Amino acid sequence: MSEASKMSPYLQFALELAGTAAQEIVPRFQRTDVRSKADGSPVTEADTEAERVMRELIQARYPDHGIMGEEQDNINPEAELCWVLDPIDGTSSFALGLPTFGTLIALLRNGHPVLGVINMPGLKETVYAELGSGCWYLNRLGELEQVRVSQGVERVEEAYLSTTGLYNTDVDPRGDDTVPSMSSLIRRAKKFRFVGDCLQHAWVARGLLDGAVDPKMNPWDNAALIPCILEAGGVLSDISGSTEDMVHAPNLVTAANPDLLSDMLNTLKGH
Numbered sequence: 001m002s003e004a005s006k007m008s009p010y011l012q013f014a015l016e017l018a019g020t021a022a023q024e025i026v027p028r029f030q031r032t033d034v035r036s037k038a039d040g041s042p043v044t045e046a047d048t049e050a051e052r053v054m055r056e057l058i059q060a061r062y063p064d065h066g067i068m069g070e071e072q073d074n075i076n077p078e079a080e081l082c083w084v085l086d087p088i089d090g091t092s093s094f095a096l097g098l099p100t101f102g103t104l105i106a107l108l109r110n111g112h113p114v115l116g117v118i119n120m121p122g123l124k125e126t127v128y129a130e131l132g133s134g135c136w137y138l139n140r141l142g143e144l145e146q147v148r149v150s151q152g153v154e155r156v157e158e159a160y161l162s163t164t165g166l167y168n169t170d171v172d173p174r175g176d177d178t179v180p181s182m183s184s185l186i187r188r189a190k191k192f193r194f195v196g197d198c199l200q201h202a203w204v205a206r207g208l209l210d211g212a213v214d215p216k217m218n219p220w221d222n223a224a225l226i227p228c229i230l231e232a233g234g235v236l237s238d239i240s241g242s243t244e245d246m247v248h249a250p251n252l253v254t255a256a257n258p259d260l261l262s263d264m265l266n267t268l269k270g271h
Contacts, residue, residue: 011115011130014105017057018119018126021050021087021103025094026121034095042091047071050087050103058083066108070220082108084247086220090197099123102198106223113247116224118202127202129231135205149234150207154259156188156267159210162195162203168215168251180215180239180251180268188267201225204254205232211255211264213239223247229254235261239268 007015028046037043051071058067059075066082067075076082083105088094090101099122106116115130124140127147137147153159166172169182186192195203198221200212205228214221226246229236235258238249246252253268255261 006133008115008130010107011117011128011133013061014107014115014117015119015126015128017054017083017085017105018103018117020053020057021105022119022121024050024053025088025103029094029099029122030097032095034091042095043071044088044091044095046094047088047091051085054083054085054087054105068219070218080110082111084108084113084220084223086224089221090199093196094122100196100199102202104198104220104224106227108223108247111245111247113223113226116227118198118224118228120199120202123199125202127205127228129205129227131227131231133231135228135232137206147206147232149204149229149232149256150210151256153210153256154263156185156190156260156263158190159260159264160191160193160208161185161189161211161213161264162193162200162209163213163215164196164200165194165215180213181270182213182215182268184270185213185264185267198225201229201252201254204234204256205229207232207256211253211260213264213268214252215239217249217252219247222249222252225252225254237261237265239265241265 025046032044066077066079069085086104094101102120106113117128119126126138129135173179203209236254237243239251
C-alpha cells in the first residue's frame, strides 16, 4: 500500500491546499512588492492571495470547520476542527528572493494539532506529518521517504544548532529584561547557523540539524511544526521549558531528544 493511499482525507486536503497556495506564490517570487503591516512586519501580494485561495477551498469543502490565519480574521476558531494557515512563513526571505520560505498548514482538533504540512515551493520540498503516521519528506524529484531526527547528540557542544534571528534575545533584547542568552548557545554549539523560519524545524525533523530556536512565534507559526517534530521522534517546548498549549507558545525550541532540549534550555537561561 502506498503512503498516499494511507493518508487521511484531511492530510490529502492539506497537501492540496499547499499546492493551491504555491500556484499563487511561485509566479510572484522575486517579482513582488513588499509593504508593512500595522505591526511593522512585511507582507506581499503572495501572502494575501495564497491565504485567500486556501480559505476559499476550506470553506467550500468543510464549511463547518474553523480557520485561523496570519493575514485575515479568524473564522470560528473554537470549532472542533480548525485549520491554521501561514501562507508564507519567512516573508522577509521571500521578499529578498531567498527560497527558504514555506507555507504552513495545520489542522487542530479541539485546539491540538493532528497534522502539519511544511511546504517549501522555492525549494520544491515538503515535510508533513499526521499523528500516529510518522513524518515524511517529499523531495523535488517526487521521491518520498520517512524521516527521523538525528541520533546520539545529547549535549550542546556536540550539536549543530540554528536560530531564525537574534531579536528578543540578549543580543537584541528590544526592551525585554528576561530574554534568552542566545550568545551562550552560539558559543557552546559545535556548529551554529542562521537557517531561519520553518526551514530550520523541517531540518530538525529530517535530522539535518540537531536543534533550533525561534525567539518569537505565533499560532500560525507553531501549529504545523508540532506534528512534524513529534512524529519524527523529536521534542519541543517554549524557551521557558513549558509544553503547555504549544500552539500558542510565544517562542519555540525543537530538538532531537529530551537531553539535548534540556541542555539547550539551560544554556538559553544562562546556566
